[in-house]
Amino acid sequence: MIHRLERLVIRHTLRIPAPAGPAGAGEVAARQFDAALMSVGFKLSADALRTLSGLSEGTVVDTAVRTLATVRELVGDHVRHNVYFVDFPANVPDTFEFWTRCLTEALEDRKARPGIIAQLRTGVLNLLTLPSYGSYQHTYEEMLAAHDELLAAAGDRLTVLHLGEPLEAEVTALYLGLAGSSTPLGEEHLADLGVLARHCADGPQPETIPVRENRAVINAARLKAGSAPLLDTVTDVLRLACAVSDGDVSLQQPTRFRTMSRPVRRALLAGLDDVVARAPAKLADVLAHREAFKRLGERLHPHEYPRWPHAAEVFAVARGEKRAYSFDGRVEALFEAGDVTGAVELLKSAPGKLFRGLDRLLRSAAGQEERDAVVAAVEEVAPEVSGRVVLSVREYLHNRAEETGRKRVFVNRGGRAHVTDDARPAVPEDERKRLIAVLDAETARRLPSPERLLVDPDVLGVALPLSGRATAAGLGMRPRGSVSRVDGELLRFFVYWKQKQRVTDYDLSALLLDAEYDTVSWLSYTNLRAVEGEHSGDITNAPDGASEFINLRLGAVQGTYVVPQVNIYSGEQFEEAEESFFGFMLREGEQKGRPFEPRTVRMKSELRGPGRVALPLAFRRAEDGSWHAKWLHLYLKGHPAHNRVEGNQVSVANLLRGIVEREQLTVGYLTGLMANGGTDVATWDAAAVPDEPVTYIGLERPEGLHPDSVVITPENLRDLIPE
Template identity: 65%
Template sequence: MSWDLEELVISRTLRLPGIDGPAGAGETAARQFDAVLMSVGFKLSGELLAVLSGLAPEFVIDTAVRVLPIVRRMAGAHVEHNVYFKNFPANVPDTVEFWAECLLDALGDELAAAAVAEGLEQGVLNLLALPKYGRYQHDHAEMAAAHDELIESAGDRVTVLGLGRSVEDEVSALYLSLAGRTTPVGAEDLAVLRELALYCAQGPQPDSIPVREHRAIINEVRLAAGEKLLADTVTDVLRLACLLSEGDVSLLRPTRFRSLSRRSRRGLLAALDTVIAEQPAKLGDVAAHREAWKRLGERLHPHEFPQWEHAALVFAVARGERRAPSFASRLEALVAAGDIAGAAELLRMAPGLLLRSVDRLLRTSGSDTEREAVLAAVESTIGAVSGRVILSVREHLDNRDGRAPRVFANRMGRGRVLPDTREPIDANVLGRLRRVLDAELRRRLPSPGVLVIDPDVFDVALPLSGKAIAGGLGVLPRGSVAPVRGERLRFFVYWRQLAERTDFDLSALLLDEDYELVDWLSYTSLTAVGGVHSGDITEAPEGASEFIELDLSKVDAHAIVPQVNVFSGEGFDEVAESFFGFMLRDGDQRGLPYEPRTVRMKSELRGPGRVALPLVFLRASSGEWLVKWLHLNLAGEPEFNAVENNRVSATALARAVVDRRYLTVGYLAGLLADDVTLWDGQTFEQPVTFIGMERPEGLPAGSRVFTPENLGDLIPE
């Protein structure tokens, strides 16, 4: 069994698998294991502690040696976090004073003084020419010696590790969950699914694979095994061809198709032939990816396989030798002619597209008769629409009042904001649509029995898509809101360059209630009311960290928007490693700048943008602070990205997400059951359905548990 697979189970399920060793007196070793785990914010569940206590000490120690590096990576504690100002958050100087100090130091060095003089002749002070600027002036041990030990607090994070089944069973369950997920997952999870699909090829398979990208990964395994592909559209085959060439399964970027084996070509062409033979109208889908099909045809050589004449038609359409009007073109023709009733009738053949088009059809309807035709078509076909599409449209309807701008985020997390200039839709019509969608969702959701919910999870957004959301500890879907319980907020970035000098800059915007700029923290503004910056680091061959701490009781702002700017060098997808997160501390806990048990969230930094906007902190009307997840990025510039230059676009994106209404666990709970039991640590005699931030101990056997790790399983098909 690969250790990597065991690590996947622990990091994604918070369960420790494979605890099956020789019996012995392992109680002391187990308690020592638990104590070390607590130093990084983790703890053994009571059940797991009891099982380990009954095993041989050598087995317990071996288990601890394997598990500790995993949880340290989960919390970001696997690397050393240094700071430029070694007493941070104390004794951070004024920015200008610090620059002047660095300049005076440089003037004492002949080479540095010459470089400074050359810059000043051009009217520029090049900070990078100052030997004392941007590079650690002490090692980690010297920095650590300058800090008192962390004082333990009841508010420190404690993440419980539960008892898992065998590694094989846990891996199979993880595979089935990912493969059968009704919502798309991010690039990292797609890579995990691909590895698990190969490992689990001979084991149980999901009953259905609703997400097309997931289906392509399963088809890769089926193709290698000589089994029939799961394909009901020509695009299913195209996705698989992209995957075989290590290309983009989402079809957002062009794929350079490789030469394929004859066996692979036969499998792809056979699947194409079956799709077109059974549904000739599917030829209309070719036009959407015409150029890709032409390039793929050069690799598949369909003329070598005359027995699959229907497959050859796909490439004839791509080359323009055969006409096959797409479904979209037929729809556009009807809309352009003003025949909205006809368009609604046509869309009955594509219920998902009908629901996604319902706003447009209703806006362009010229009469009550046409609006009724659209609504009737939706009501008669809603049962054939996927649960994810229903929820997405339901969320769209909640934001259709035009009071907030429209926020768009593509699959790579690139965000943009546009004013809502669409014509309004009658409130009665919107109400009728909402009732139709709610009724269908309620029909599909299973009976939960006794539904128990942790109040903290009510405002967690439903994970309608995992695209552009990096994995990590404590990460929630875009739009999720959680309370901030702590007096001191400290967020951080860590990066390690791969091949060239790379400078990431951690910054934060402080905004008032109108989202106007109050102040900012960055390398150009090391101090602000209630906040300090740990100092600029301009290269990271061995890794580097930057921190910002804010005393929330002193911050004179309504919103705090952290951001990570790529100032120069490698981007988020190019560095060897990078991650962002935040910590919370009570009062004067002291400790090192990075204390893993105070980390509330840590996520990988990935994506093509040069400016990352992970989340926003908000002051509620009650005065309490909240955090809302953004998972967005800006394209930025190739170099020299800075908070001062992108504050307008970053502020607009943050405000748009804050103002947008997201469907949450609370909404779904209202559909699941009329009565909800709020969890406050009580015990239960009978199995329950529990939804919370973490799995509680002591639930009766047979209980169903949903936490952020598997919240997507709540989305109905």
């Protein structure tokens, strides 16, 4: 358990918990540790190297072994990345030439020949039946021998690992940060919160837990530790029941409730009874999840506990035996009656719902008086709305300008996306601008006012993490919609997967589009070689793991957009496979090396979303010729089988148009508000590190900052969202 907690700290914070060990002469071991880290693109900070050098050699070696295993997994170097074409990207054949060669080899194989001839007589040949197609034809060691050593380049990634506090202090800080997050966490981080919550159940707790899913995970840990869960709605109890059944606490997917012990059943029923007794109107919340409450009632047996009559009312409402009038139903009745002013007045008692309904309210308003009432209501209740909702609505209104919004992109919590034309009438422009000004003022009021703020310019294009589900777990990840510059001559994508039970074939492809989102070309197993680059070859079975690569020369790309994608051709879905991840590397033109070199990896993300086509990010060429990445973290539904880049060109292009043309609120937006509010905002200069504490926002924590400085990086960017 201790080692697992240590891995969580390193992965989330890029800090090594201060080792507990005797003093000694660990300098040699520490420098060897540092050299090993550099081989995979990491490095010890000066403080970490100095501290480790003063510990015993055994302590340093133990720390090195655990840390190296963690960062190698973080970058994707914990597995063997082989390629079909042994000296890829050199000598990749023409596709037709390659298929012809595979066919010739099959005809020379006595066992395979009869079946191949039979297929040829029908006029259709299945490539998967050719013995040499889709499987590695050489060992991993033979592939390594075919490649020169990687030449070091100034542009190679070097991620600094800093020394943290002792493990218990780091674990507590990480737990409090995740538990008190004002934005929902992604699935991976939510699972990590569960591990931390069980360990920290008896320790310090956050003052508030704004996100209900986080509260459910923490409540499950509290329940197991014998503490009373934190419940103030009937939905909190439902989420807790899902958590103890290892189900979906977001309530997006149905949970199969387990048989529960009597103590758990009593805790859930007592919680329901207390919530309803204190606020009977909360019975209306049952209607939003009626079927789930019915199934839960079958497990809790409320009739066995007459001392909690209010809990029984919950299930009576779910079964339709007791009526409850929902708040949403009352609002809808007012809309149907054309009473926008009445709807506004009612919604003021639920500020979050008022904000989420602004678009409809403005479009439904019959005249200036009603539109003024909407704006006035927003001004009145804005201080009561969470910062995340304020920012979300601000971003939404910005993209509802009359000249934009031609495409609507819908993304669910799992990252499944689809796009449609936006046929809605425009929001009145005057009111849109007035509301934006109100929301800007409210956000500025909540932002901290540090005496001095230092900002790395590279972080300004990072989108605000208004939902943790808009960012996948991994290395170098950015929230959906973020834009970052890409510096390098060679761009190389990679995908790795390992099947669990069934034969599984994932296909890495890259779609090239022009400025109008029309297809220019693509690279895939059906087009192995083009002017722009090469594909490493198709692997169709991954019992021991498999990798595919695409090598792109950015200067040769004949188009404006490059969209890498991973298609499931057959077998297990991303969430079913034992492991699956995607990433990209950047190299200089003269660099050689293996197909996979960890210190050239700029991004590696887990593939764990719904759908059968993954779209991690896209690349766009600017007018000055520079390239930028726009982070997507999206999944298309795709077909049940045989997904190919040729079959989803239109849907990918439409989705990309909707995402690219939408502007996200970024770190630059918040720092601009802070500067306008009087904060001294300056550009970070590594050559002039201040002696006093500062607030720093950047992509990585720099060395030399005062220990009392506040540091915001992508790992804790959620802390920048005002409450």
